[in-house]
Amino acid sequence: MKDTVCTVCPKGCEVKVEIVDGKITLVEGNGCDKGKEFAIGEFTCPKRVVTSTVKIDGGDMLPVRTDRAIKKELIFSVMKKIKSVKVFTKVKTGDIIIQNVDGEGANLVSARSLDD
Amino acid sequence: MIKYDIGIIGGGPAGMAAAISAYKNGAKNVAIFERDTRLGGVLWQCIHNGFGLTRFKENLTGPEYSERFYDEVKALPIKIYTETMVLSFSEGVITAMNKSEGIFDVEVGAIILAMGSRERSRGALTVQGERPAGVFSAGTAQRYMNIKGYSVGKKAVIVGSGDIGLIMARRLTLEGTKVEAVCEIMPFSSGLRRNIIQCLEDFDIPLYLSHTVTEIKGKDRVEGVVIAKVDENKNAIPGTEFEIDCDTILYSVGLVPENELTKDAGVELSPRTRGAVVDQFRETDMSGVFSCGNVLHVHDLVDFVSEEAETAGKWAASYALSGKREKKFAFTEPGQGVGYTLPQRIDVTDDKPFKIYFRVRAEKRDATLRLIKNGEVVREIKKSRVAPGEMEYVSFIPKGLNEGDTLTVEVI
Numbered sequence: 001m002k003d004t005v006c007t008v009c010p011k012g013c014e015v016k017v018e019i020v021d022g023k024i025t026l027v028e029g030n031g032c033d034k035g036k037e038f039a040i041g042e043f044t045c046p047k048r049v050v051t052s053t054v055k056i057d058g059g060d061m062l063p064v065r066t067d068r069a070i071k072k073e074l075i076f077s078v079m080k081k082i083k084s085v086k087v088f089t090k091v092k093t094g095d096i097i098i099q100n101v102d103g104e105g106a107n108l109v110s111a112r113s114l115d116d
Numbered sequence: 117m118i119k120y121d122i123g124i125i126g127g128g129p130a131g132m133a134a135a136i137s138a139y140k141n142g143a144k145n146v147a148i149f150e151r152d153t154r155l156g157g158v159l160w161q162c163i164h165n166g167f168g169l170t171r172f173k174e175n176l177t178g179p180e181y182s183e184r185f186y187d188e189v190k191a192l193p194i195k196i197y198t199e200t201m202v203l204s205f206s207e208g209v210i211t212a213m214n215k216s217e218g219i220f221d222v223e224v225g226a227i228i229l230a231m232g233s234r235e236r237s238r239g240a241l242t243v244q245g246e247r248p249a250g251v252f253s254a255g256t257a258q259r260y261m262n263i264k265g266y267s268v269g270k271k272a273v274i275v276g277s278g279d280i281g282l283i284m285a286r287r288l289t290l291e292g293t294k295v296e297a298v299c300e301i302m303p304f305s306s307g308l309r310r311n312i313i314q315c316l317e318d319f320d321i322p323l324y325l326s327h328t329v330t331e332i333k334g335k336d337r338v339e340g341v342v343i344a345k346v347d348e349n350k351n352a353i354p355g356t357e358f359e360i361d362c363d364t365i366l367y368s369v370g371l372v373p374e375n376e377l378t379k380d381a382g383v384e385l386s387p388r389t390r391g392a393v394v395d396q397f398r399e400t401d402m403s404g405v406f407s408c409g410n411v412l413h414v415h416d417l418v419d420f421v422s423e424e425a426e427t428a429g430k431w432a433a434s435y436a437l438s439g440k441r442e443k444k445f446a447f448t449e450p451g452q453g454v455g456y457t458l459p460q461r462i463d464v465t466d467d468k469p470f471k472i473y474f475r476v477r478a479e480k481r482d483a484t485l486r487l488i489k490n491g492e493v494v495r496e497i498k499k500s501r502v503a504p505g506e507m508e509y510v511s512f513i514p515k516g517l518n519e520g521d522t523l524t525v526e527v528i
Binding site: 010014049053060064065079111 | 160163164165166169170173175177178179180182183261262263264265290291308309310313314318417419501
């Protein structure tokens, strides 16, 4: 039995999953269907939202985030791309900093607005 | 003297939410006093997500959450003082200081304390060793990395498995620092389970429960740590020591509400929360002085901070506009299994429902929560899981509560 905590809503249900011969045979503890989906995803193709910072030219750091969860195994290659980028202009929260940062359609967006 | 309806000390998430709420509840002259260069408090450096799940039903980063309130504050005619340090306050007066005005007094109808918390330091823990560079509080390391873009070191050990320590374990790892271990002196982590998964298990970072760093090696720069297992009295067990090479240590060992001003003013503080004693309206024992957010009690979720600050803002506005009300108090007490309850007192002349917040002393599954009034059980609720790192609440209606009554919250 493996367990995880669902992060879809604030309830944070503890979901247990039984895996036999690489296949999921039982899911329990989920408070709803989204939780069941989350738990299955967690043990078949785990994904994470990546949050980091990007250098502002002549300034401090700009907080950034992927606009959706990306495959866990792609995290470090995404981090490499983030390190290679600098921001030169004004940005608004949600502006795309790196398009398709994971190669599967997720974008890296700004997490705050900058007026200069 | 300048006069404001409401003077808010601290412009972080609590201060901003309190300001907006006070304004919306009729206080047209609201001023925020913030010592940093901008509003937002600690949220700007909390670049990770997990904020706003309850309040906005979205999973936001700290800056995104902060900006929602920041934009609203800027859109309202709220006076913002930045780089302004409050030196003291008393009933109806705030004394502050900044570059342009020097030391100045403002007259206020009501005061809201929203100063937040600061971190406990290594010095407070008396750890053996010299004073090499490379020892940081987790929040300082977070600020250096996330605001300034500095790397704090190549190999790190983190002391404390609360959320800040866990979040930094992940942050350091993503930015190329090897996190060798996280030590936790208690037999359980006080952090959220989702953080244990996403910050430690995701990266195979070992967590040593019931362990602590007993010695720091290195003279000019950290060279390593000695870690030992501890017994139930938190004393190192001889013979269990082992060393880990590292050049950086992060201490994430607790937040302390920043109540110097509160103490100086003579407001009653609770030794359990290290914040002011308040009623369900978040008014302290000093007339017209309210408190909310981390300066009142350390929160886990900023969503709860915003809600609490809105309560303080609403009732501070009511005080400023309608004046003092006569209150009669009953009291809450932590019972078996509970570390503290808040509010510590209840104004029984009001019958509006409110939440009693509390923290348990140890993790429990299939627990029973009991509300006991003057020795008699008045409510019993089953809880599938409670933990010290996750603040809980129970809704309560003060009907039938009399002056002098004691309401005890116990979890067994």
